[in-house]
Amino acid sequence: MCTSFGATTCGSRILENFCAPYDATAIRKLLDADAVLIGKTNMDEFAMGSSTENSGLKQTVNPWAPDRVPGGSSGGSAAAVAARLCPVSLGSDTGGSIRQPASFCGVVGLKPTYGRVSRYGLVAYGSSLDQIGPFGRTVADAALMMNVIAGHDPSDSTSVDETVAPVPDYLAGIDEPVEGLRLGVVSAFNAGSEASVQVALNVAIDVYRQAGAEIVEIDLPHFDYAIAAYYVIATAEASSNLARYDGVHYGHRTANPADYIQVYSRSREEALGQEVKRRIMLGTYALSSGYCDAYYLKALKVRNLIRSDLVRAFEQCDAIVMPVAPTTAFKIGEKTDDPLQMYLSDIYTISANLAGIPGISVPCGLDEDHLPIGLQVLAPAFSEAKLLRIARMFEAATDWHRKKPALVE
Amino acid sequence: MSDISYKVIVGLEIHVQLCTKTKMFCSCALGFGEEANSRVCPVCLGMPGSLPVMNGQAVEYSMLAAMALNCEVAPFTKWDRKSYYYPDLPKNYQISQYDLPLGSNGYIEIPLGNGQTKRIRIIRAHLEEDAGKNLHTAGNYSQVDLNRAGTPLLEIVTEPDINSAEEVRALAVELQRIMRYLGVSEGDMQKGHMRFEPNINLAITRPDGEFKTPIVEVKNLNSFRALERSVAYEIERQLDEFLETGRTLEMGNKSTRGWNDDDQVTVLQREKEEAHDYRYFPDPDLVPVTTTPEGLQQIRAQLCELPLLRQRRYVAEYGLSDYDAGVLTAERSTADFFEQTVTAGGDPKRICNLLTQVGLKLANERGGDLPSLGIEPGAVADLAKMTDAGTISATAASTILEAMVETGKAPDILADELNLVQKSDAGELEGIVDQILAENPQVVEQIKSGDKKSKKAMGFLLGQVMQRTKGQANPKVVSEILARKFN
């Protein structure tokens, strides 16, 4: 996220010394609200990753277990809140990059509806999926942050007109339980997770049931195609979004290039990381003439199917609960050699990005290794206020959000 | 050579810079000639995290232009990214329109000079952002100036309906006239507001068959002259090359050439058309443009009478020559001024002469248009009426018009001040005529005798009267008096 102070690196060596001449709108709004910005955090390079291990600059560990990853891509922001370095922070969520690290670090993380928070100044990864959102220790923290950062921004054409979707006071009535809450679950999903995650989810569903919620079994038939569609759309957009990091106008430039082609090729070769290169290649391929129909356009069709699945599901329920990730925080280096395995960390989170709907992760347990587990709640577009109340119902009935890593006990 | 004939086939791609206040996707002002990189912001510099915001005026201008070019205007259009790496393109993609251009299937009527017109079909018209400029200065590096980056460009592509260098020029000139009429572009060639890329080849007929020469695209021409000459040069060159090598059009042998203005030749730039893959896809940072029928109607309401129609109307309605009508309609401001003057009264031909021979000359000298001369159409109409009434001579009218521009005074006052009012008082003039007759008895005799030279003699007497009155006598009235004297 661009700030007019300090460097804006996106965890990449290609922007290692890049200082933005302006603030992102979300940052500007925080500053206008007298927020004290105490620092910027580490992330997977250009938000590409699920463990923050892809940072080209720094390593971030999980405050609950220093040999574990904090999740990603906004791992630094989640870890900072978990380690009590700050009460709240911002992240960006393209495929789960707020919710998954929130889950791994035992904090609350909210991905708002696409268009709710301005993307101006958010360095783009997958422009049609990216959304800025808050981390906090509690649901109220996230609501407080939303009160500051949400709203239309004329500088972002994709930010939504407030006459179409008014911005409510997210804190008002946050403690009021939702009457007659209908909560959707997909039983089949749970099976894909670790036992501890399955148990925590079932317990969480019981908590809601006891709070008076009706549990509704729903069907999301195209859910299995989400990862494939996501990795085509996100990488296609990324291949274009990242084309500007070429060593010509700013950022790292190779020494002594023979010609301008070498300025491009060497600068990028030297300063972009493996995963970023992999996704640029994937995206470039997906957009190439002759392949565009089979990959990119096909993926857009799948995206529409997933969106309509969710719209249909929300006719039956107010919100959907499911795991945030199939596992708790894994060990550093455990999945770095297996990108596909890493991509599967996002299996439960990417549908919300493809459909543009809001999702939240709230702490809902600890596994046998004393690692946090997150509960994901998804709600229809622009219903963040209700989503926060539903999350607060769980939080009010449990004390998982009060658990701290041993580091700060 | 006698058994060979050929047809010239040209399609034209034109980039027209729109005269919006700000760039296509940011709030930087459009400029020309400012210090390098002084009209830039994070958006047009392609900084990380910056986002484009569409300039609605550019879209309206483009739709207006598309309507004037008889295009179908899309009620739903969108923005696409066209990817290629070049240092003057900061994002390494250009925001353009790919499969849903804002205008399509139109045509333009071009004048052929003989009063005839020809219809050239237009394939598409779409809006896009311009790139910056690479400056190849001294040393083993280049510099990039991004002042121009993000400037709104309307790209117009014609069918290959153009069949000569003269037609290419006529189309370019007519397009410039239309864009200026609509007020959507200044069309200033010196500032690169219009850039042309003709695609040229020949269809050759010989006893042994029909042949097409390989297509040549000439890049980036920014004057009418260069456009016309490059096409004329290509016609010659392609014919010679065909006769020499027999090369004909094949898939992939289209080449790109540049125009060398010093040597007046085209120069090969790229032999084979590169297999460009621009990887078009919809720009996720922008929302599609939807226009309601009412919105389109509002834009259509801004359409004015187009120059060629106006030119033809002047010929039919006012009896002007095609040439004069062309001069009057070259600029909308001239034509508007002309019509306001005609409405205020006075003979259209007289007004046309005053405006084209004096008004436009003065405007040109001052580097402005007709209205900038500061004279009122009503005053010019008065001047024309005075001339028609014989109060002043046609020559005096020109003098008075110049004085009007300089002093801002009314024509009748100036006629008095400059002593240019013609003496039309028959009584007064008759006295003078009598004097002259008395002074030239032999001439009078000559006329009375019905001599062959009597006509010339009458002219002599008229000249004497004019001389005596210092040119202020109304020659028409004097002639009448003279005629009466000899009846």
Ligand SMILES: [Zn+2]
């Ligand atoms: Zn700008």
